[in-house]
Amino acid sequence: xxxxxxxxxxxxxxxxxxxxxxxxxxxxxxxxxxxxxxxxxxxxxxxxxxxxxxxxxxxxxxxxxxxxxxxxxxxxxxxxxxxxxxxxxxxxxxxxxxxxxxxxxxxxxxxxxxxxxxxxxxxxxxxxxxxxxxxxxxxxxxxxxxxxxxxxxxxxxxxxxxxxxxxxxxxxxxxxxxxxxxxxxxxxxxxxxxxxxxxxxxxxxxxxxxxxxxxxxxxxxxxxxxxxxxxxxxxxxxxxxxxxxxxxxxxxxxxxxxxxxxxxxxxxxxxxxxxxxxxxxxxxxxxxxxxxxxxxxxxxxxxxxxxxxxxxxxxxxxxxxxxxx
Numbered sequence: 001x002x003x004x005x006x007x008x009x010x011x012x013x014x015x016x017x018x019x020x021x022x023x024x025x026x027x028x029x030x031x032x033x034x035x036x037x038x039x040x041x042x043x044x045x046x047x048x049x050x051x052x053x054x055x056x057x058x059x060x061x062x063x064x065x066x067x068x069x070x071x072x073x074x075x076x077x078x079x080x081x082x083x084x085x086x087x088x089x090x091x092x093x094x095x096x097x098x099x100x101x102x103x104x105x106x107x108x109x110x111x112x113x114x115x116x117x118x119x120x121x122x123x124x125x126x127x128x129x130x131x132x133x134x135x136x137x138x139x140x141x142x143x144x145x146x147x148x149x150x151x152x153x154x155x156x157x158x159x160x161x162x163x164x165x166x167x168x169x170x171x172x173x174x175x176x177x178x179x180x181x182x183x184x185x186x187x188x189x190x191x192x193x194x195x196x197x198x199x200x201x202x203x204x205x206x207x208x209x210x211x212x213x214x215x216x217x218x219x220x221x222x223x224x225x226x227x228x229x230x231x232x233x234x235x236x237x238x239x240x241x242x243x244x245x246x247x248x249x250x251x252x253x254x255x256x257x258x259x260x261x262x263x264x265x266x267x268x269x270x271x272x273x274x275x276x277x278x279x280x281x282x283x284x285x286x287x288x289x290x291x292x293x294x295x296x297x298x299x300x301x302x303x304x305x306x307x308x309x310x311x312x313x314x315x316x317x318x319x320x321x322x323x324x325x
Contacts, residue, residue: 051308054281058237058310062279065221065235066312069208072115073273076100077320079118079201081160084167087183090114090226091207100321101270103245105262107297110210111243114226116167117320118158119204134159134194141168141178143200149173156184156203156227161194167203169227182228208234210241218282239278239309242296246272246315253322262297270321275314280307 019027077100084098091102091114104112132142141159149155153171157178160166171181178200207224211231214220221238224231246257247269257271264270276295284306292301292309 051285054283054285055308055310058279058281058308061235061237062277062310062312065238065241065277065279066275066314068223068234069113069221069241069275069277070314070316072117072204072206072208073101073113073275073316074319075117075204076115076318077117079120079160079199080116080158080165080320081162082164084116084158084165086167086205090183098267100267100318102267103243103262103264105243105297107299109298110212110239110241111262111296112207112209113243114205114207116203116205118160118199119202133196134198136193138193139180141180141200142176143178144176146173146176146178149178149202153179153181154227154229156205158201158203159194159198161198164192166192166194167205184227208241210238212239221277235279237280237282239280239292240276240295240298241278242276242298244274244276244296245270246274248322268321270318273316273318275312275316277312278309279312280309 080099082099085096086098088094088096091098092104095102098114098116100116102114104114106112134141141157149157149170151173153169153173155170155173157168157170158165159168167184168178168180169182169184170178172179205226207226209222209224210219211222211233212219218237219239220233221235221241222231223234242262244260244262245264247259247261247264247266248255248271249258249269250256253269255271260274278292278295280292285308286306288306288308289304290307290309291304293311294300295311
């Protein structure tokens with residue numbers, strides 16, 4: 001402290017209060033460093049949250065795809081005692097009958113699969129017993145009740161007496177009558193008749209495939225209900241589906257898998273299906289490089305991209321494929 005005289009008195013002299021330029025600059029540098037650290041942490045956490053959200057969404061899509069496909073594959077052929085007649089070219093050229101499933105293999109893209117079974121799992125729509133006999137080439141079916149069938153038609157119906165079966169398509173429904181029409185209508189190729197008391201039930205006849213043309217950036221697993229209805233999306237961002245079939249080729253069949261193939265020619269030999277799916281994130285991630293892996297008999301992709309992927313791989317028992325051809 002310095003002193004000065006004022007009016008003959010000696011008094012202390014105080015320096016001016018404040019910060020020097022160096023102190024201010026030092027404080028600003030420290031603040032900038034702290035803000036950069038906070039901002040970097042925020043960006044890192046935001047990126048991590050975004051990535052985890054996309055991965056969770058991808059895994060949910062994968063679970064949904066696997067659940068629906070597994071259920072239908074497991075049920076293939078259920079409730080159908082023998083092959084039923086189908087229109088030519090529905091599943092392939094020259095294929096005019098089916099009982100359980102039909103494989104459509106591709107080595108350059110996703111596989112497809114066609115599945116048929118009697119659908120009676122819905123408590124609101126149990127199988128019906130037709131009140132009257134169904135003659136050959138019938139144009140309608142009189143049932144004990146047609147409640148639950150769409151009045152406008154467009155549904156596939158199975159009629160079976162436990163030994164043989166026929167597949168029909170409805171064009172209308174009333175309280176007790178199903179009118180038949182459409183591509184699966186009784187005609188010259190429907191020559192069977194069914195006694196009163198035969199089972200009348202909805203049929204689930206579907207095709208699973210991947211639509212990668214409508215929106216190439218977001219391939220989608222689709223289910224095609226084979227009654228002239230529009231295909232429906234099932235799971236987003238499913239990039240690939242590959243199917244391999246375990247066959248029991250023994251005569252007589254012993255239930256043991258003898259060989260695996262992607263293109264079975266005798267559906268009744270199928271005892272297991274290996275289902276493989278690839279799901280990817282909805283959007284590519286900056287700084288992430290990954291190539292679609294090889295799956296089944298399809299080669300891996302050749303161009304790295306920014307998508308994260310998950311693979312589902314499971315073997316499904318086909319419980320009902322052994323009967324019929």
